[in-house]
Amino acid sequence: MSNFASLVRQSNLINGQWVGADNGQTIDVTDPATGETIATVPNSGQAETQRAIDAAHDAFPAYAGLTLGERVALMRKLHDAIQDNLEDMAQMLTAEQGKPLAESRAEVGSSAAYVLWFAEEARRTNGAIIPSPIAGRKLMTTRHPVGVVAAITPWNFPSSMLARKLGPALAAGCTVVVKPASATPLSGLVWGHLAEQVGFPKGVVNVLTGSARAIGGEITSNPKVRKITFTGSTEIGKQLLAEASSTVKRMSMELGGNAPFIVFDDADLDKAVDGAIIAKFRNAGQTCICTNRLFVQAGIYDRFVRAFAERVSAMKVAPGAEDGSEQGPLVDDAALSKIEELVEDALSKGGDLVTGGGRHDRGGLFYQPTVIGNATSAMRVTTEEIFGPVAPVYRFESEEDAIKAANDTDYGLASYAYTQDLARAFRLQDKLEYGLIGINEVLIVAPEIPFGGLKESGLGKEGSWQGIDDYLETKYTCIGGL
Numbered sequence: 333m334s335n336f337a338s339l340v341r342q343s344n345l346i347n348g349q350w351v352g353a354d355n356g357q358t359i360d361v362t363d364p365a366t367g368e369t370i371a372t373v374p375n376s377g378q379a380e381t382q383r384a385i386d387a388a389h390d391a392f393p394a395y396a397g398l399t400l401g402e403r404v405a406l407m408r409k410l411h412d413a414i415q416d417n418l419e420d421m422a423q424m425l426t427a428e429q430g431k432p433l434a435e436s437r438a439e440v441g442s443s444a445a446y447v448l449w450f451a452e453e454a455r456r457t458n459g460a461i462i463p464s465p466i467a468g469r470k471l472m473t474t475r476h477p478v479g480v481v482a483a484i485t486p487w488n489f490p491s492s493m494l495a496r497k498l499g500p501a502l503a504a505g506c507t508v509v510v511k512p513a514s515a516t517p518l519s520g521l522v523w524g525h526l527a528e529q530v531g532f533p534k535g536v537v538n539v540l541t542g543s544a545r546a547i548g549g550e551i552t553s554n555p556k557v558r559k560i561t562f563t564g565s566t567e568i569g570k571q572l573l574a575e576a577s578s579t580v581k582r583m584s585m586e587l588g589g590n591a592p593f594i595v596f597d598d599a600d601l602d603k604a605v606d607g608a609i610i611a612k613f614r615n616a617g618q619t620c621i622c623t624n625r626l627f628v629q630a631g632i633y634d635r636f637v638r639a640f641a642e643r644v645s646a647m648k649v650a651p652g653a654e655d656g657s658e659q660g661p662l663v664d665d666a667a668l669s670k671i672e673e674l675v676e677d678a679l680s681k682g683g684d685l686v687t688g689g690g691r692h693d694r695g696g697l698f699y700q701p702t703v704i705g706n707a708t709s710a711m712r713v714t715t716e717e718i719f720g721p722v723a724p725v726y727r728f729e730s731e732e733d734a735i736k737a738a739n740d741t742d743y744g745l746a747s748y749a750y751t752q753d754l755a756r757a758f759r760l761q762d763k764l765e766y767g768l769i770g771i772n773e774v775l776i777v778a779p780e781i782p783f784g785g786l787k788e789s790g791l792g793k794e795g796s797w798q799g800i801d802d803y804l805e806t807k808y809t810c811i812g813g814l
């Protein structure tokens with residue numbers, strides 16, 4: 333476990349106590365690059381979840397009652413603690429998730445940045461004075477923390493996805509129950525450790541691992557939970573929305589994507605290739621804003637595919653902790669099998685294998701960075717989230733055709749386009765049905781921006797001035813008889 337051993341927590345944090353599962357069972361945490369078990373965490377269920385929710389509920393009045401200055405000071409300390417432990421947290425992330433160390437460092441750095449951003453946003457949770465239409469009345473709104481928040485996070489960005497939820501929740505004055513993904517629980521449990529270390533009162537941050545169904549079932553049905561914030565698959569998101577309807581909770585959903593990456597004839601070819609490499613292969617393609625479909629205009633298609641494939645075939649595939657690794661392993665066997673199926677399907681339907689197309693010589697969960705040319709809408713990769721290092725490239729003729737194809741999906745999270753035509757860029761802004769649009773740029777996420785999907789990609793925004801709104805209730809008060 334090397335350097336990060338001191339940060340590893342192998343128990344749940346419930347009401348300030350580090351405890352195992354009631355049944356004593358554990359889940360193995362493995363390094364996807366080697367298959368080795370690096371830790372075990374509790375396999376908790378409904379009863380532990382109920383206790384964590386009770387703890388958060390009991391801690392809420394006192395925590396919400398802290399002065400703004402006290403809350404901001406705690407948030408700043410949490411930010412500093414993440415910065416101080418950045419390298420170890422990054423190594424831990426790579427060990428359990430597999431992404432290259434450089435990407436893990438960026439993710440943990442961005443986690444700290446979210447905490448700082450929301451510490452500052454807490455100062456701006458203003459209410460309003462409303463001009464009264466009737467004499468003798470004062471009308472006003474005030475804003476209040478929603479109460480207990482449950483955060484369910486995915487394995488692909490186990491640190492920053494939590495930062496976007498814990499940051500606004502704690503800044504707003506909410507208390508939290510966190511359920512990290514079973515594949516990457518250490519990067520979630522460490523937040524409990526750091527929160528405790530910097531002085532958040534017991535019960536404010538609770539973290540528990542275990543059965544998704546049992547923990548999720550308690551979270552959605554327990555009336556003490558006032559808000560659920562989830563990042564993960566659209567399938568589970570829909571299930572949580574349905575289950576939580578019985579207790580009418582606030583819901584924030586960051587779900588799947590099917591990002592188009594459109595290259596027009598007038599694009600700067602080198603920049604488009606650079607962008608496509610990052611947008612497709614970051615985290616081995618396991619990012620909800622990763623490019624799923626590359627649409628390339630006929631006039632530049634051959635040159636783009638040649639240049640792109642050349643770069644793709646030169647990528648260094650290696651364990652994330654190895655120097656210069658550009659693509660690590662996939663997260664698990666299911667992910668690997670799914671990629672194999674999708675590639676087989678695309679090739680059987682006329683796809684042209686330009687590079688890659690199979691398991692990597694490194695064995696285990698490593699897959700070759702892959703480019704498939706002449707992709708068509710009949711292929712599964714057109715409608716399904718690939719979540720792996722496979723790039724299908726489609727040829728198109730006109731801007732209208734590209735926009736139509738790009739929007740032809742139930743998803744609406746991220747989209748990218750390369751063009752040097754300014755008017756076209758603005759047309760794309762209007763016409764692409766996506767929550768995030770990158771024109772000539774792919775690294776478009778930051779704490780300052782509202783991250784969130786349209787259509788079946790989600791509900792609500794994380795980050796930006798909007799990111800704290802979902803953690804606050806607005807109350808309206810009318811004072812009459814003045």
Ligand SMILES: NC(=O)C1=CN([C@@H]2O[C@H](COP(=O)(O)OP(=O)(O)OC[C@H]3O[C@@H](n4cnc5c(N)ncnc54)[C@H](OP(=O)(O)O)[C@@H]3O)[C@@H](O)[C@H]2O)C=CC1
Pocket residue numbers: 484485486487488511512513514515542543544545547548549563564565566568569571572586587588589619620717718719
């Ligand atoms: N939009 C995104 O960022 C992500 C998209 N995905 C997409 O989803 C596919 C499947 O990945 P997967 O990890 O299974 O994603 P899931 O949506 O299943 O998992 C995300 C989180 O939800 C939890 N969860 C799963 N089932 C339930 C439930 N019934 N109630 C409450 N919580 C639940 C998981 O717990 P546990 O880990 O214990 O199962 C995990 O913490 C990926 O291949 C990808 O296409 C996946 C992750 C992130």
Ligand SMILES: O=C(O)CCCC(=O)O
Pocket residue numbers: 442488489492618619620621622777
């Ligand atoms: O898409 C995701 O799964 C999270 C993206 C986070 C980032 O780009 O920093």
